[in-house]
Amino acid sequence: MAPSTLVASLLFGLAAAQGLSNKPEVHPKLTTWKCTTAGGCKEQKSAVVLDSMSHPIKSSVSKGCGDWGKGADPTACPDQATCAKNCIMDGISDYESLGVTTSGGNLNMKLYGKNGVSSPRLYLLAEGEKEYELLHLVGKEFTFDVDVSKLPCGMNGALYLSEMEAKGGQGDLNKGGAAYGTGYCDAQCYVTPWVNGVGNIKGEGICCNELDIWEANARSTQLAPHTCSKPGLYRCNGDECGRTGVCDKNGCGNNPYANGEKSYYGPSASSKVDTSKPFTVVTQFPSKNGTLTEIVRKYVQNGKVIENAAVKATGPFNDAYCSKQNAKTFMDLGAMKGMGESLDRGMVLAMSIWWDEGGFMTWLDSGNAGPCNATEGDPKNIVKVQPAPAVVFSQIKWGDIGSTFKSSTRKHRPATHPHPGFHGQ
Numbered sequence: 001m002a003p004s005t006l007v008a009s010l011l012f013g014l015a016a017a018q019g020l021s022n023k024p025e026v027h028p029k030l031t032t033w034k035c036t037t038a039g040g041c042k043e044q045k046s047a048v049v050l051d052s053m054s055h056p057i058k059s060s061v062s063k064g065c066g067d068w069g070k071g072a073d074p075t076a077c078p079d080q081a082t083c084a085k086n087c088i089m090d091g092i093s094d095y096e097s098l099g100v101t102t103s104g105g106n107l108n109m110k111l112y113g114k115n116g117v118s119s120p121r122l123y124l125l126a127e128g129e130k131e132y133e134l135l136h137l138v139g140k141e142f143t144f145d146v147d148v149s150k151l152p153c154g155m156n157g158a159l160y161l162s163e164m165e166a167k168g169g170q171g172d173l174n175k176g177g178a179a180y181g182t183g184y185c186d187a188q189c190y191v192t193p194w195v196n197g198v199g200n201i202k203g204e205g206i207c208c209n210e211l212d213i214w215e216a217n218a219r220s221t222q223l224a225p226h227t228c229s230k231p232g233l234y235r236c237n238g239d240e241c242g243r244t245g246v247c248d249k250n251g252c253g254n255n256p257y258a259n260g261e262k263s264y265y266g267p268s269a270s271s272k273v274d275t276s277k278p279f280t281v282v283t284q285f286p287s288k289n290g291t292l293t294e295i296v297r298k299y300v301q302n303g304k305v306i307e308n309a310a311v312k313a314t315g316p317f318n319d320a321y322c323s324k325q326n327a328k329t330f331m332d333l334g335a336m337k338g339m340g341e342s343l344d345r346g347m348v349l350a351m352s353i354w355w356d357e358g359g360f361m362t363w364l365d366s367g368n369a370g371p372c373n374a375t376e377g378d379p380k381n382i383v384k385v386q387p388a389p390a391v392v393f394s395q396i397k398w399g400d401i402g403s404t405f406k407s408s409t410r411k412h413r414p415a416t417h418p419h420p421g422f423h424g425q
Contacts, residue, residue, distance in 0.1 A: 019084050020175050021058065025049070025091030027129050027179075028102040035399030047129045048107065048122040048351075052181040052194065054098060056090040066193025071203030073193065083199030084173040089180060099353075099390075106394040109157070109353045121352035123164075123181060124396075131166045132178045134346030135398060138292050141284040142213065143404035147392040148275050149267065151217035153370075154361045154377020156354055157391030159214040161347035162186050163232055169196025184350075185233045186210040187226035187247040189240075196233060205241035207234045209342035212251065213283050217361075218267045218275040220370030222258075223283070223297055223317070224251035227333040231345060244329070252327035254297070254317050256309030257370045264309040266371070272306050273299050280395070282405050285343065292340025294318035298405075305407045353391050355379050 027047035035041040059065050062076035065087040077083030092098065099110035099118040109120055126133040135142070144159065151157050164185055170177025174197030177183070182197030185208035193199065195206050210226040228234065228247040240246050256264040267276040280300035286293055294316045299306040308317070315321055319335045334341070355361065360377030363369060375381060382389065397404040 019086075019088040020180070021088050021090045023090040024093050025176075025180055026093040026095070027125060028095050028100060028107075030102045030107055030124070030396075031105040032124070032133075033105075033395075033397040033399075033404070035397050035403040037400045037403045041397055041399070041404065044133075045127045046133060047125040048100070048102065049125055049129075049179065049181045050092060050095065050098065050100070051121045051123070051184055052089065052176070052197065053184075053192070054118070054120065055092060055180060058088045058090070059086050061086050066200070068192055069190065071191060071193060072199040072201055077193075077199040077201060080173055080199045080201060083201070087199070089176060091180070105396065106392060107351065107396075108390060108392050109351065111155070111353050111355065111389040119352070119354045121184075121350060121354075123178070123184075124349040124351075125178065126166075130177070130179055132164060132168065132183075132348040134166050135161060135343070135349060136346050137161075137285045137343045137398065138290065138340045139285065139287040139401070140399060141282060141401045141404055142398045143280060143282045143395070144214075144393055144397070145278055145280050145395040146214070146216075147278045147394075148216055148218045149277070150386055150388065150390045151353075152376070152382055152385045152389070153217065153219050153365050153372035154355055154379070154382045155217040155386075155389050156215055156352075156356070156361055156364060157217065157393075158212065158350075158352045158354070159393060160350050161211040161213060161343075162350050163208040163210070163228075163342050163345065164348040165196065165233060166346070166348075169198065169233075171197075173198045183233070187228055187251070188249055189236050189245065189247055191241075195235060202235075202237075205236040207236050207241070207245075207247045208232060209247075209339065209347070210251075211339060211343070211347065214281060215364060217365060219265075219372055220255065220257055220365035221265055222253050222255040222364060222369070223295065224253040225295065225330065225336075225339040226251040227330055227335065227338045227342075229333045229338075231342070246333075248327075248329040248333050250327070250329065252322035252325060252330040254295075254308075254321075255369055258368050259310040259314050261309035262371070272309070273301060277301070278392070280405055284401050285340070286401065287340065290344075292336045292343065294336065300405055300407050303407050349396075351393055353389065355382060355389070 168178035168183030189205035284296035
């Protein structure tokens with residue numbers, strides 16, 4: 001998820017274990033919708049699960065079985081089989097205590113849980129809650145509503161796609177799998193104690209294609225695909241894990257402010273997208289002969305469709321745009337075609353809220369990227385402005401292009417099942 005400063009911000013404090021205790025996992029339910037132009041939008045009985053790194057661990061031989069940024073603890077994990085026996089993970093039944101609540105189609109994520117900063121990261125589970133929902137979006141669109149009004153400078157309420165496995169690596173040494181949030185990977189190729197839910201004995205990096213549909217606060221936003229030269233989850237070593245390795249860490253970014261539209265997005269009625277109020281984000285993935293050609297962004301607010309910023313000046317968000325942005329690694333590692341191939345294989349929806357203790361999120365909202373100054377994103381300053389940072393994602397829909405959103409100026413086939421409106425919290 002964007003620059004490597006993320007590693008300092010997602011230290012969840014508790015490393016995940018892969019054996020399971022008898023404490024239950026109770027997923028918050030979340031209504032989503034699959035849509036077609038012919039049949040409208042149909043409700044899906046989805047759920048969300050916290051990343052396995054947020055689950056408590058028990059071990060009689062080691063504290064935590066490993067820390068973010070390192071491989072598995074060698075005392076508890078001399079080998080994969082022993083690691084699975086020594087490291088026992090509890091289920092989570094009280095998601096609210098970790099800052100996560102749902103109601104119908106609304107997901108509220110708070111930075112703080114009852115014991116301080118929780119910084120939750122969630123994945124969307126398919127119906128049945130045993131596997132992740134795999135999204136295949138080439139030739140399709142993805143739409144959601146969002147409320148970023150409680151995300152000041154330095155915060156990031158992110159919604160993105162990762163080429164994780166549907167079962168989260170579930171197997172003999174990983175009993176929990178997707179139902180316990182295992183199997184995370186992204187284009188940053190971080191080292192964690194687990195790879196697909198199994199002890200990371202060799203301390204390898206974990207890589208996979210990543211598409212940041214939405215990284216944003218109330219002041220700035222970025223859309224960025226990150227390609228990798230390897231399909232699926234890949235274990236990297238040495239130079240493979242670096243900036244010139246198997247994955248594009250920087251991505252090809254599309255940021256309205258950076259593209260010259262300084263008043264396009266912000267917490268004001270004078271902005272084209274007023275972030276002091278909820279709005280709809282539409283991302284389309286048009287294709288030609290089954291190959292992804294570009295990414296199209298639209299917003300809907302107050303019944304009006306708002307086209308992507310500076311599109312007349314920069315042109316479509318395609319390979320030509322990325323070449324002009326000097327996104328060389330993105331182009332070298334597959335460009336839009338490669339991103340589309342990952343979308344064809346299927347990607348998992350992830351959602352998170354976090355701040356950046358190391359770099360203050362300046363890559364997202366400061367300097368050329370946004371109107372925030374260099375220190376507004378310091379967590380000590382964030383809490384002075386907003387003591388309870390939070391983001392609400394809702395009305396998550398995917399399907400045929402043109403089937404997932406409506407405006408006051410275009411016809412839209414009604415949903416097969418009526419659904420509640422957006423309720424910001």
